[in-house]
Amino acid sequence: MKIGILCYPTYGGSGIVATELGMSLANKGYEVHFISSALPxxxxxxxxxxxxxxxxxxTYPLFQYQPYDIALSSMIYRVVNLxxxxxxxxxxxIPYAYAAFTAKQMLKEEGKDIPLVTTLHGTDITLVGQHPSYKHAVEFSINQSDTITSVSESLKKDTLQFFNIKKEIQVITNFIDNSEFDECMNCERKQFANADEKILIHVSNLRPVKRVEDVLQIFKNVNKKIKSKLVIIGEGPDMEKINQFLEENPDLIGEIRLLGKVNDLYKILQLxxxxxxxxxxxxxxxxxLEAMAANTPVISSNAGGIPEVxxxxxxxxxxxxxxxxxMSNYTIKLLGDEKLLAQMKINAKQQAIKFDLKNILPIYEHMYQETLLEF
Ligand code: GMT
Incomplete structure (x- = not known):
């Protein structure tokens, strides 16, 4: 089977899932074509x-906004044909399902067609997709997809609530390749904390939806009771909130490490x-889920699909x-009780194993086969 994957190339979750899925399919012998604005x-x-x-x-000087979606649909059409x-x-x-629909229309003009699977990831439904500028086009392109999948039950519920969806939505959860989290041989905690300190970590694109100010406040509360360090990985618009917090809390400057985007994320999670x-x-x-695969328990809000993970x-x-x-009290309770922490680290890993790639990949393969059969 030859599969075309359309995704964002950046560090966002949807791009990571698309990339990991495509690479796993390629390892199983499928031919996988990534179409994106940059190498994922x-x-x-x-x-x-x-x-x-x-x-x-x-680019053309006449355009105030460069027409990416047109270039994308043309490229999809060309790759499908070639x-x-x-x-x-x-x-x-946005814009992938929409651009794929346009490419399908171009193919139909030549008596051809190709089935389209759309995977909903979250903000395309709960945030961006709801804006009146996009809502109708999002609803339309979801309904034009031959198969629709959602990464959680919660997102499926939100999609059905916010949009008039005329097709079944299949939940295929995100996954993790636990084999990439083999025990870290040369991981050194001392890079980040002293021997008697605990390490708290936050990884995100630092957008307002991640509430980084809560991360900082939780750490401030925890640090008063438990010797600890906070590691923040990622870049984004709310980096300014972190700088502001550090200006207001200069005594915590040495306690918080800002690493930006890193390549060895799994290694740091394991520490x-x-x-x-x-x-x-x-x-x-x-x-x-990535944290859990690295034996790290999670203190979180109960937003959206988080309670499913x-x-x-x-x-x-x-x-x-x-x-x-x-959240501060839970963190203090967890970090202050070595037995509880050790047990939760084991539980976190067991939970990650339930979401292992080995279990989820066959579901994707089956979904592709069903989509092709019904097309
Ligand atoms: O979290 C983000 O801002 C990035 C976003 C994306 O589309 O790249 O992540 C969404 O998709 C991820 C992969 O399916 C999910 O794990 C994230 O929960 C989801 N983010 C939100 O719903 C805010």
Whole structure:
């Protein structure tokens, strides 16, 4: 089977899921074509079954906004024709499902067609997709997809609530390749903390929806009771909130490490004791699953699909969005009790194993086959 994957190339969750899925399919012998504006961050382009097609947007002074979606649909049409693709898989409705629909229309003009799978990831439904500027086009392109999948039950519910969807939505959860989290041989905690200190970690694109100010406040509360350090990984607009917090709390400057984007994320997660995810909205929380695969329990909000991943009192603790006090108290309880922490680290790993790639990949393969059969 020849599969075309349309995704964002950046560090966002949808791009990571699309890339990991495509690489796993390529390892199983499928021919996988990535169509994106840049080489996806984690893509191993040396795999002979993987192809990358960069969307080229021609700039022209007349355009105030460059027409990316037109260039994207043209590129999808060309790749389908040139490489004789069997199926298209759009990750994130905007603009991928919409551009794929346009490409399908171009193909139909020539008596051809190709099935389209759209995977909904979260903000395409709960945030961006709801804006009146996009809503109708998002609803339309989801309904034009031959198969629709969602990364959690919560996101499926939100999609059905916010849009008039006329087709069945299949939940295929996000996944993790636990084999990439083999015991870290040369990981050194001392790079980040003293021997008697605990390590708290937060990884995100630092957008307002991640509530980084809650991360900082939780750490401030925890640090008063437990010797600890906070590691923040990622870049984004709310970096300014972190700088402001440090200006207001100069005594914490030496306690907080800002690493930006890193390549050895898994290594650092394995050194950590607790992962903080107080998000306002989260369709799944892939970052929490990555932490669990690295034996790290999670203190989170109960937003969206997080409770499907982080289990209260088992893999960590959850509290209402914005309840910093509860999240701080849970973190203090967890980090102050070595026995509890050791047990939760084991539980976190067991939970990650339930979401292992080995279990989820066959579901995707089956879904592709069913889509092709019904097309
Ligand atoms: O979290 C983000 O802002 C990035 C966003 C994306 O589309 O890249 O992540 C969404 O998709 C991830 C992968 O399916 C999910 O794990 C995240 O929970 C989801 N983010 C939100 O719903 C805010």
């Amino acid at each position: 961050a984690r893509l191993d382009i040396t795999n002979p079954n993987i192809f990358f097609h960069k969307v080229n947007v021609q 490489y004789k693709l069997d199926i298209l898989h759009a990750h994130y409705a 950590s004791d607790v992962f903080l995810l107080p998000s306002e909205q989260e369709s799944f929380g892939l970052a929490a 982080n289990i209260q009192g088992e893999t960590g603790y959850l509290a209402e969005i914005g309840n910093v006090e509860a």
